[in-house]
Amino acid sequence: MPVVGLDVTPALSVLDLVPVRTDQTSADAVAASRSLARVADELGYRRYWVAEHHNMPAVAATNPPVLIAMLAAATTRIRVGSGGVMLPNHEPLVVAEQFALLEAAFPGRIDLGIGRAPGTDMLTRYVLRGGATAAADDAVARFPQYVEDVATLMHPEGVEMTVGGRHEPLRATPHAASVPTIWLLGSSDYSARLAAERGLPYVFAHHFAGQGTTEALELYRSTYRPSADHPEPRTFLTVNAAVAATAQEARRLALPQVQAMVALRTGGRLSSQRMVEEAEAAPVAAAHQGMVRAMLERWVVDEPAAARTRIEELAAHFGVDEVMVHPVAGAYAGTSRVVAPAREDTLSLLVG
Numbered sequence: 001m002p003v004v005g006l007d008v009t010p011a012l013s014v015l016d017l018v019p020v021r022t023d024q025t026s027a028d029a030v031a032a033s034r035s036l037a038r039v040a041d042e043l044g045y046r047r048y049w050v051a052e053h054h055n056m057p058a059v060a061a062t063n064p065p066v067l068i069a070m071l072a073a074a075t076t077r078i079r080v081g082s083g084g085v086m087l088p089n090h091e092p093l094v095v096a097e098q099f100a101l102l103e104a105a106f107p108g109r110i111d112l113g114i115g116r117a118p119g120t121d122m123l124t125r126y127v128l129r130g131g132a133t134a135a136a137d138d139a140v141a142r143f144p145q146y147v148e149d150v151a152t153l154m155h156p157e158g159v160e161m162t163v164g165g166r167h168e169p170l171r172a173t174p175h176a177a178s179v180p181t182i183w184l185l186g187s188s189d190y191s192a193r194l195a196a197e198r199g200l201p202y203v204f205a206h207h208f209a210g211q212g213t214t215e216a217l218e219l220y221r222s223t224y225r226p227s228a229d230h231p232e233p234r235t236f237l238t239v240n241a242a243v244a245a246t247a248q249e250a251r252r253l254a255l256p257q258v259q260a261m262v263a264l265r266t267g268g269r270l271s272s273q274r275m276v277e278e279a280e281a282a283p284v285a286a287a288h289q290g291m292v293r294a295m296l297e298r299w300v301v302d303e304p305a306a307a308r309t310r311i312e313e314l315a316a317h318f319g320v321d322e323v324m325v326h327p328v329a330g331a332y333a334g335t336s337r338v339v340a341p342a343r344e345d346t347l348s349l350l351v352g
Contacts, residue, residue, distance in 0.1 A: 009312070009321070010236075010311070010312065010315040010320060010321050010322050010323050011046045011321060011322040011323075012045050012046065012311075012322070012323055012324075012325060012347075012350060012351065013045055013046045013047040013048065013049070013236070013322060013323070013324040013325065014036070014037075014040045014045055014047070014048045014049070014324065014325055014326075014327065014347065015049050015050075015051065015083050015207065015238055015324050015325065015326040016033050016036060016037070016048065016049070016050050016051070016061065016326075016327075017050070017051050017053065017059050017061050017326070018030060018033045018050065018059065018060040018061040018067065019058055019059065019060075019257075019273045019340075020057070020058050020059065020060050020272050020273060021058075021256075021272060021273045021274075021275060021330070021331055021337075022271070022272045022273065022274055022275060022278060023275065023331075023333075023335070023337055024272070024337050025337075026060045028337040028338050029060040030060060030067075030070070031337075031338035031339075032337075032338055032339050032340040032343075033050075033060075033067070033071070033340075034070065034071065034074050035338070035339050035340070035344070036327070036340060036343055036344055036347070037071045037074055037075050037078070037080075038074055038075060039344045039347055039348065040075075040078055040347055041075035041076060041077060041078040043347055043348060043351050044351065045078055045347065046078070046079060046322060047078060047079035047080070047081060047111060047324070048071060048075070048078050048079070048080050048081075049080075049081045049082060049083030049084075049111065049113060049324065050064050050067045050068065050071070050080075050081075050082060050083065051064070051082070051083050051084070052064050052082065052084065052085055052086045052089070052115075053120065054089075054120035054121075054124040054128070055120055055121055055123070055124040056120075056270060057270050057271050057272050058260060058270065058271065058272050058273045064081075064082035064084070064085050065082075065085075065098040065099065065102060068080050068081065068082065068102055068110065069102060069105070072102070072105070072106040072109060072110070073106075077109075078109070079109050079110070079111055080106070080109055080110060080111070081110060081111025081112060081113055081180070081181075081183075082111065082112055082113045082114075083113045083185065083203075083238075083324075084112075084113030084114050084115040084183070084185040085112065085113065085114055085115065086115050086116075086117060086118055086120075087114050087115065087116065087139075087143060087146050087147065087150070088116065088117075088118055088139035088140045088143060088146070089118060089120070089125070089128045089129070089139075090128075092146045092149035092150045092153065093149075093153055093170075093172070095112075095114075095150050096149070096150045096153035096154045096172035097153075097172045097173065099112045099150075099154060099172075099180045100153075100154045100172035100173035100176055100179070100180075101172075101173060102180065103154075103176070103178055103179060103180045104173060104176065104177070107177065107178050108178060110180040110181075111180060111181050111183060112150070112180040112181065112182050112183070113182075113183040113184075113185050113203065114147060114150070114182065114183065114184055114185060115184075115185045115186065115191075116140060116143045116186065116190065116191060117187075118140075143194075144194055147182070147184070147194070147198070147200075148198075150182070151182055153170065153171065153172040154172045154173075154176065154179045154180065155176070155179060156171075156175070156176040156177075156179075157171075158170050158171030158172070159171075181201065182200055182201070183200065183201045183202065183203055184198075184200050184201070184202050184203075185202075185203050185204075185205065186202070186203075186204060186205065186216070187204065187205040187208060187209040187212075188212070188216070189212075189215065189216050189219050192204065192216045192217070192219045192220040193219065193220075193223065195220060196219070196220045196221075196223040196224045196225060196233070197223070197225060198225075198227065199224070199225050199226055199227025199228075199229070199230050200227070200230065201230060201233075201234040201235065202220050202233070202234070202235050203235060203236060203238060203324070204216040204217060204220075204235070204237075204238075205238060206237055206238050206239060206318075207238040207239050207240045207324075207326045208238075210294075210295075210298045213237070213318060214318070217235060217318060217319070220233060220235065221233045221235075235320060236320045236321070236322035236323060236324055237314055237315060237318050237320045237322070237323045237324065238323075238324045238325075238326060239298075239299065239300050239311070239314060239323060239324070239325060239326065240254075240257070240295075240298075240299040240300070240326045240328045241299065241300040241301070241307065241311075241325045241326065241327055241328065241329075241346055241350070242254040242257075242299070242300075242301045242327070242328050242329040242330075242342070242346055243300070243301075243302065243303070243304055243307045243329070243345065243346040243349040243350055244303065244329070244342065244345065244346075244349070245303060245304075246303050247301070247302045247303050247306065250301045250302055250303065250307075250329070251296070251301055252276055252280070253276060253329035253330050253342045254296070254299065254301045254328055254329060254330070255276060255279040255280065255330065256273050256274040256275065256276060256278070256279045256330035257273070257328035257329075257330065258279075258284070258292055258295055258296070259274065259279050259282070259284060260273060260274075261295060262284055262288050262291055262292065265291065266288060266291075273330065274330070275330065275331055275332060275333050275335075276330045276331065276332050276333075277332065277333050278333075279330065299328070300314075300325075304349040304350070304352070307349070307350060308350060308352065311323050311325075311350065325346070325347070325350065327340075327342075327343040327346040327347060328343075329342035329343050329345070329346050330342060
């Protein structure tokens with residue numbers, strides 16, 4: 001398939017949580033994401049990011065570096081990265097080594113998006129930090145230093161430390177020729193302030209938070225301190241999207257993700273992502289219909305022309321030249337387990 005859509009304004013990118021449907025194994029979900037990444041690559045999307053979530057029945061994106069290696073190897077030109085690595089879950093040197101090696105293997109194509117939230121439940125957080133609750137809390141408190149540590153360790157010169165009275169070099173990789181681009185991610189103003197202070201690119205989680213985007217971006221832009229690598233503030237918008245031939249069909253396809261988000265926000269039971277027919281057979285309770293309407297108003301769920309217009313309007317409203325689409329279209333019963341046709345169609349229809 002030829003590369004198309006490269007001249008789309010705003011530029012389009014993809015966020016993938018590697019959803020696991022009720023008919024899929026983890027292997028099936030990964031295969032479907034590999035296919036989706038190839039489609040995004042061929043259509044001219046700018047970047048493809050995967051998230052970090054743990055112990056969730058419907059999400060297979062537990063390890064961004066592993067997924068990034070797999071997806072970068074399956075594509076040819078698209079930037080691949082994390083949206084993001086939850087830094088308090090990991091030692092900075094480990095993250096620096098992983099992404100320095102990814103950049104060495106796929107130079108100029110790797111993004112390191114970093115988040116401050118654990119991205120998981122308390123049990124998993126406890127296990128990730130070796131059973132040390134205090135260490136987990138300390139990692140969150142030390143987030144600014146951890147960000148600095150990762151950046152320094154990935155730099156070709158690394159850092160020199162004094163150990164036992166001797167000066168010892170420490171680098172994430174022996175001879176780096178380039179480094180990944182670091183982005184700070186957040187759903188509050190904390191990371192906006194830190195990104196502005198450090199002169200780093202920043203992304204607000206509009207697709208998840210839905211509110212506070214304008215305030216966070218204004219704070220970031222108005223307090224930005226230029227850096228050598230990034231003389232100007234740099235950001236983009238994230239949105240949930242389901243696009244189909246008709247608006248009615250798009251709403252049907254979005255229903256499984258809508259129900260999953262309602263369950264997440266109301267303390268309901270989390271499960272593998274339902275097929276469309278399963279979601280239609282278990283409608284959302286009347287008490288939560290207002291939440292459903294509010295979600296659909298924020299998301300891009302429509303037919304192609306209207307969806308493209310909505311994307312352009314959002315980009316203009318928030319003053320960005322790039323929109324990262326989280327394709328939330330579900331699947332019908334009988335769909336092949338190793339592909340996600342409606343998610344692929346969402347990407348294709350958005351570029352016309």
